[in-house]
Amino acid sequence: MKEQAMTIEIAQEQVGIFVDRVRSIRESLHQVVVGQDETIDLLLTCALTGSHALLVGVPGLAKTLMVKALASTFHWKYSRIQFTPDLMPSDITGYELLGKSTDGDSPSMTFRPGPVFANLVLADEINRAAPKTQSAMLEAMAEKQVTVGGQTYNLEDPFVVIATQNPIEQEGTYPLPEAQLDRFMMEIRIGYPLPEQEEEIVMKMAGGIPSLPEAAFDRDSFLQLRDLVMAVPVPHNVAKFSVRLCGSSRPQDERASQFVQDYIAWGAGPRGSQNLVVAAKAHALLEGRTAPTEADIIAVALPVLRHRICINHRAVGDGITTQDVIEQLLKTARE
Known part of the structure; x- marks a missing residue:
């Protein structure tokens, strides 16, 4: 009985630390993002479970800024991929290039990593790329690895993809297939800010783009938070x-x-x-x-x-x- 009470006490102490750290993350994000409390919490839910998110909203709602601020707060390596109809799979995963060998022998193929090799990848307007290019993200999202030239390369942990879609301009787009949609934990829809929030945004942006928040903690601290989430009993x-x-x-x-x-x-x-x-x-x-x-x-x-x-x-x-x-x-x- 005493051991059980001690276990509960330790769990509550860990939860208290978790809540304090998440509060500091929220405060850091609100240095650059006005409002959007629900969206921020849903993004944190995805990040803290190592899951991917699909952001849907009209232009100008700070989707990109929100994702960049999240990466900065976690001190993650951040990468942004602008999806366009002419984007090729190798533009995402990387490619092999013929180059000099280190031992002075005959030239050999060298792998050049693509922008998917990051902790947080922003796939901007993902539905603008052709299906073949969209599918290049599928292995990375599902297996946290990419295969180029028959060689498999593991992605760094943590690895999270946040993709965006514009709901009001569908001409020239390629809807995501159901198999790839299912790889996203959440579809997060962002609405317009309240009038007073929009006024605050206008005043804040009038002085220039705000600087990104400083890192709230390092990678190991984040992994501890993620491990705590996964250890919660169901x-x-x-x-x-x-x-x-x-x-x-x-x-x-x-x-x-x-x-x-x-x-x-x-x-x-x-x-x-x-x-x-x-x-x-x-x-x-x-x-x-x-x-x-x-x-x-x-x-x-x-x-x-x-x-x-x-x-x-x-x-x-x-x-x-x-x-x-x-x-x-x-x-x-x-x-």
Whole structure:
């Protein structure tokens, strides 16, 4: 009993340290980013679980600045890739070049790493590149490695990809395939700032682009935070709730309601259930709790599931959105 109490005490102490460090990260980010509290917390959830995020928002909402500030706060190596229709896979992964050998013998092929070799990669307007180039990111995101010329190169840990999409200009774009969308833990949608926040942005930018925040801590400290998130125990009822929520989103599943059968083409797969639980663990820690609850699953359900659920033509005709579907799923799962 005494050992159990000591374990709980140590866990609470670790959570207290976690909350203090995350608070310092938030303060650093708000030195350059005005508002966007929910977006920042969702990005932190992805970063602290080693997961990837898809940022969707109109131009001018500080998406790039937010990602650069995040990399600066974590003291990560940052790389930005501007996706365009003429971008080639080798422009991302790197390429082999014929050069002099170090021992003076005949020339040999030397690998030149591409911009994907970084801790935080910003894939800007990822849907503007051709599918072949988009797929070059898939191995890196899934396996944290790239293969060039038959040779496999491991990426440095941590490795996080944050991709952006512009929702208002779709001409000349290539929608991401479902397999690649599923590699992102969250689809984070950024809205317009409040009027008072926009005034603050205008006044702050009138003096020039603000400098990026200083590093809050080093790589080893970050890895300790990530390890703490992964070590959080998951109650059985939380895992069961996550599985039930994703299972009920599949029209062919016996748990699916008539609403789902009428309006969903396909639902979330097992990776959706896994990401719900992992995101809920981080959400619980961010709120200073030692274990997730069903309420944490509900809190992260929208950004985790909305790019994993595809509505059908009937839903489009009836004005039903993916958000409407997820809200109905949550309502049914709680009953």
